Amino acid sequence: xxxxxxxxxxxxxxxxxxxxxxxxxxxxxxxxxxxxxxxxxxxxxxxxxxxxxxxxxxxxxxxxxxxxxxxxxxxxxxxxxxxxxxxxxxxxxxxxxxxxxxxxxxxxxxxxxxxxxxxxxxxxxx
Numbered sequence: 001x002x003x004x005x006x007x008x009x010x011x012x013x014x015x016x017x018x019x020x021x022x023x024x025x026x027x028x029x030x031x032x033x034x035x036x037x038x039x040x041x042x043x044x045x046x047x048x049x050x051x052x053x054x055x056x057x058x059x060x061x062x063x064x065x066x067x068x069x070x071x072x073x074x075x076x077x078x079x080x081x082x083x084x085x086x087x088x089x090x091x092x093x094x095x096x097x098x099x100x101x102x103x104x105x106x107x108x109x110x111x112x113x114x115x116x117x118x119x120x121x122x123x124x125x126x
Contacts, residue, residue, distance in 0.1 A: 011055040038062030
């Protein structure tokens with residue numbers, strides 16, 4: 001699938017991170033929607049079907065871990081690729097994220113050059 005056909009839901013509460021991720025995606029022709037916490041993301045997912053979700057793990061109200069649980073339990077959206085991002089990088093967090101059901105894990109700061117290429121690999125997995 002061509003990135004120009006994507007619609008990505010970015011779930012992030014930090015303004016600078018929202019701006020950076022959104023600008024990278026939009027620069028590559030990708031449509032972006034933003035949710036500022038897990039609850040808002042779940043509400044948006046009732047209205048839209050994104051190509052993938054990029055979600056911070058540390059969010060107010062409902063964190064990325066709990067939001068992923070809700071996504072994986074919902075038969076309408078459980079198939080969506082969900083990419084975890086976090087500033088609190090460690091090997092343990094990465095392993096926990098994969099075990100929890102995230103499709104990928106990207107530590108902050110994100111590699112702005114490689115981001116879309118990494119997302120393409122996730123979206124185009126068989």
